[in-house]
Structure formats: C-alpha cells, structure tokens
Amino acid sequence: MIWVWLVLLLGAGMMVFTLPIARMPALALIFGIAAVKATLVLRDYMHLRSERMLVYAIAFVPVILALGLALVLIPDIVYRH
Amino acid sequence: MSVGIETASHKAYTEGETTGIPMGKIGIWWFLASEVMVFGGLIGAYVLFRIANGGWADQAEHVNWRLGAINTLVLVTSSLTMILALSAGRSGRHQRAANFLLATVLLGLTFLGIKGVEYSREIAEGFTPASGMFWSFYFLMTGLHGIHVIGGIVFNATLYIAAVRGTLWSEHHEDRLEFAGLYWHFVDVVWIFLFPLLYLA
Numbered sequence: 001m002i003w004v005w006l007v008l009l010l011g012a013g014m015m016v017f018t019l020p021i022a023r024m025p026a027l028a029l030i031f032g033i034a035a036v037k038a039t040l041v042l043r044d045y046m047h048l049r050s051e052r053m054l055v056y057a058i059a060f061v062p063v064i065l066a067l068g069l070a071l072v073l074i075p076d077i078v079y080r081h
Numbered sequence: 082m083s084v085g086i087e088t089a090s091h092k093a094y095t096e097g098e099t100t101g102i103p104m105g106k107i108g109i110w111w112f113l114a115s116e117v118m119v120f121g122g123l124i125g126a127y128v129l130f131r132i133a134n135g136g137w138a139d140q141a142e143h144v145n146w147r148l149g150a151i152n153t154l155v156l157v158t159s160s161l162t163m164i165l166a167l168s169a170g171r172s173g174r175h176q177r178a179a180n181f182l183l184a185t186v187l188l189g190l191t192f193l194g195i196k197g198v199e200y201s202r203e204i205a206e207g208f209t210p211a212s213g214m215f216w217s218f219y220f221l222m223t224g225l226h227g228i229h230v231i232g233g234i235v236f237n238a239t240l241y242i243a244a245v246r247g248t249l250w251s252e253h254h255e256d257r258l259e260f261a262g263l264y265w266h267f268v269d270v271v272w273i274f275l276f277p278l279l280y281l282a
Contacts, residue, residue, distance in 0.1 A: 003161040010153055013277060014146070030277045038270045045164050045266045054100055058110040059117075066121025070129060077133045 002044045009037045109260045113267050116229075120271050123225070124278065127218045131282075140215035141282070143208060145199055149280035152195045153272060159188035160269045163237075163262045170250070170258050178258070179244035182237055185265065189234040196227055219279055226271055233265045 013033040016026050043049045048059065100107065131137055166181035200220075203209075210220040240261055243249035249258065 003157065006157045006160075007154065010150065010157065013281065014150055017281070027282055030281055031274075034273050034277050037273045041160060041266050041270050041273065045160055045269075046263055052100070052102055054102060054107070055110050058107070058114050062114040062117035062121065066118055066125060069122060070125030073125070073129050077129055080133065 002040055005040060006037055009033050009040075013037075103256055105256055105260055106263075109263050113263065116267065116271075120222075120225075123218075123222055124274065127222065127278065130214060130218070134214060137213070137215035140208075140213045141279070143203070143206065144219065144280050145202065146280040148195055148199050149276055152192050153276045155188050155192045155195065156269050156272050159185050159192070160266050162188060163265045167258050167262050170244075170255060175244065175247070175250055179241060182241040182244055182258075186234055186237050186241060189230055189237065192230055193227060193234075196223065222275055222279065226268070226275060229268050229271070233261070233268050236261050236264065 013030050016029050016033070019026065021029075042059075048056065162181045162184040166178045166185060169175075169181060170178035203216075208216050210217050240249055240258060243254070243257075248254065
C-alpha cells in the first residue's frame with residue numbers, strides 16, 4: 001500500500017509543472033510531495049513509527065544541523081546578490 | 082564457563098544494557114546520521130549555489146527527466162522488495178525472503194544500468210563535470226549516490242548468499258537483514274530528494 005502511495009506521489013510530482021501555477025509555488029509543491037514520500041519511507045519502511053526516542057534523536061539531530069547549515073548561509077547570498 | 086561468557090558478551094553486543102535497543106541498530110542509525118550530514122551538506126550547498134547563480138535553468142533543461150522518473154520507480158520498488166524480504170524472513174519463509182533479496186539486488190543493478198545510460202548520453206552530448214556548476218553538482222551528487230547504491234547492492238548480495246546457504250537465519254544474524262534494509266531505504270530517501278532537485282526544479 002505504501003508503494004502505491006509512493007508511485008502515485010511520484011506521478012503527482014511530475015504533473016506539477018503542467019498545472020497553471022507560478023514557478024515558486026510549483027517548486028514548493030514538488031518538494032512538499034518529496035517530503036511526504038520521504039516521510040512514508042522513514043515511517044513505514046524504516047519503522048520510525050514504532051522506534052524509541054533514542055533512534056529519533058540520532059536520526060533527526062543531523063537533519064536539523066544540515067538544515068541549519070544551509071539557513072545560516074542564506075544571509076551570505078542575500079548580501080552578495 | 083566459556084559458554085556463559087560468550088552468551089553475556091553476545092547479549093551486551095546485541096542489546097544495549099541501558100537503551101534496550103540492539104547495538105547493531107544504534108550503529109546503523111549513527112552511520113545514517115553521518116550520511117545525512119554528507120548528503121545534507123551537499124544538497125544545501127547545491128540549493129544555495131543555484132539560488133545565488135540564477136537557477137542554472139539553461140543547464141538543467143538537458144537532463145533526461147523520463148529516465149530519472151523510471152529510476153525513481155525502480156528504487157521505490159526495490160524498497161518494497163526489501164521490506165517484503167524482511168517480512169518474509171521474520172515469518173520463517175526463508176526461500177521467499179531470499180527471492181525478494183535477489184529482486185532488490187537486481188533492481189539496484191537496473192538503477193545503475195539506467196544511470197549508466199544517462200551518463201553516457203550526457204557525456205556524448207558534451208555535458209561533463211567541467212561543463213558548468215550545475216553539471217558539477219549533478220555528477221557529484223548522482224555519483225556519490227550511485228556509490229551508495231553499489232554499497233547497498235554488495236551488502237544485499239552478501240545477505241542473499243547467506244540466505245541461500247541458510248546462515249542468515251540464525252538468531253544472531255537475522256538482524257542484519259533489517260540493518261541492510263535501513264541502509265537501502267535511506268539510499269531511496271536520498272534519491273527521493275535528488276530527483277526533484279536535479280530533474281524537476
């Protein structure tokens with residue numbers, strides 16, 4: 001069932017640019033769909049739905065760090081461009 | 082005496098005394114956490130460079146999104162066969178589990194084959210890592226991901242051989258199937274983000 005959802009979401013992601021919406025909302029939608037797909041894999045295939053807090057901590061601290069790394073570099077782009 | 086020591090050391094190895102989580106599982110999650118930083122840093126750099134340099138739309142339009150989509154389907158399906166292998170192994174259907182493991186290996190090889198076709202077409206058209214920033218990132222990120230796919234294929238093929246020989250199904254070794262699955266699904270998750278970043282955006 002999860003596989004069916006992943007395939008449907010893959011199709012939906014590729015259909016986004018056929019919609020009559022601007023590029024930025026379309027990109028937001030594409031990456032939103034990708035995030036949903038990743039969540040499905042993490043939750044059901046990687047069993048995060050039933051894991052203990054320690055595994056959550058190990059898994060998500062680097063995600064926060066990676067996002068933080070990108071976010072703190074955004075001012076550099078804003079000032080240069 | 083020696084049996085008692087082995088049992089105790091095995092228990093300490095397989096299940097943390099304070100966490101209650103198998104040490105192997107903690108180990109694979111630590112490894113995946115380091116991989117998040119590797120791919121996260123790379124993806125972050127790609128997004129920031131792309132925003133800062135006008136989007137590289139003229140370069141990005143040359144990637145073959147149809148082959149990328151087929152590869153996404155292949156990898157997502159390989160995640161399904163991997164979870165089916167784990168499910169079959171845990172319910173004692175060992176031959177079925179071995180078959181699903183073999184399917185996972187073959188799907189991984191299919192992914193690499195399609196990626197090879199893509200690379201050869203792109204290089205034939207003159208797009209190499211030196212063709213521009215987009216292509217540098219494209220070859221770096223898909224190449225690094227491809228290396229991880231190769232690693233997963235080797236891991237899964239090793240388990241397939243063990244499954245066929247019957248050595249995978251002892252109490253001490255069955256967890257390896259779950260650990261291999263965690264790694265393989267992570268490789269799938271990375272591609273789920275690389276596909277829109279490189280082929281659709």
